[in-house]
Amino acid sequence: MDIExxxxxxxxKLTTKPYSDKEYTQHGxxxxxxxxxxxxxxxxxELVWHRDHTHRSIHILQGNDWHLxxxxxxxVELETGKDYFILKNQYHxxxxxxxxxxLRIENGTREERIMS
Numbered sequence: 001m002d003i004e005x006x007x008x009x010x011x012x013k014l015t016t017k018p019y020s021d022k023e024y025t026q027h028g029x030x031x032x033x034x035x036x037x038x039x040x041x042x043x044x045x046e047l048v049w050h051r052d053h054t055h056r057s058i059h060i061l062q063g064n065d066w067h068l069x070x071x072x073x074x075x076v077e078l079e080t081g082k083d084y085f086i087l088k089n090q091y092h093x094x095x096x097x098x099x100x101x102x103l104r105i106e107n108g109t110r111e112e113r114i115m116s
Contacts, residue, residue, distance in 0.1 A: 034105045047096060060078045069094070
């Protein structure tokens with residue numbers, strides 16, 4: 001009995017992020033932060049539920065009618081100039097609005113950032 005050997009080729013799935021990041025260091029404090037931009041033409045299906053490995057403070061620099069949806073909570077409209085906090089390992093996602101969304105993201109709690 002001949003056994004046919006089959007070679008399977010695994011093609012890695014290339015994933016792209018639905019945003020672009022630029023890293024900065026705050027002058028004087030050396031604290032690192034990220035400016036994250038979601039373009040207006042992002043596919044809403046790319047805005048998936050996920051968890052972050054650290055606490056995050058998010059400051060809204062630009063955006064119109066975008067919402068933050070946390071697990072087991074109603075969506076909250078993100079307002080320019082306001083800060084939002086996401087707990088480590090808390091499921092959340094964005095709901096697409098109009099135009100681009102630009103965020104300033106700092107990792108860690110406020111207390112952790114003050115102590116560093």
